[in-house]
Amino acid sequence: MGDQPLSDADFAYLRFVEFGELPARVRPEDYVEMVETEPKRDRPEPAGSLEQARATQLGAG
Numbered sequence: 001m002g003d004q005p006l007s008d009a010d011f012a013y014l015r016f017v018e019f020g021e022l023p024a025r026v027r028p029e030d031y032v033e034m035v036e037t038e039p040k041r042d043r044p045e046p047a048g049s050l051e052q053a054r055a056t057q058l059g060a061g
Contacts, residue, residue, distance in 0.1 A: 006014075048056075
């Protein structure tokens with residue numbers, strides 16, 4: 001290839017060699033609408049059981 005810059009066809013071939021063939025394009029009629037089934041939470045769920053939380057809050061004594 002020497003000092004000549006690569007053409008678009010050269011880059012296309014190198015992409016094909018590196019990554020292979022692209023998968024088929026997804027058509028708009030094949031899209032699936034997602035619906036969240038659980039409400040979003042502002043805080044993570046507490047770890048451990050309710051008894052462990054009470055013992056931690058009251059202290060071990």
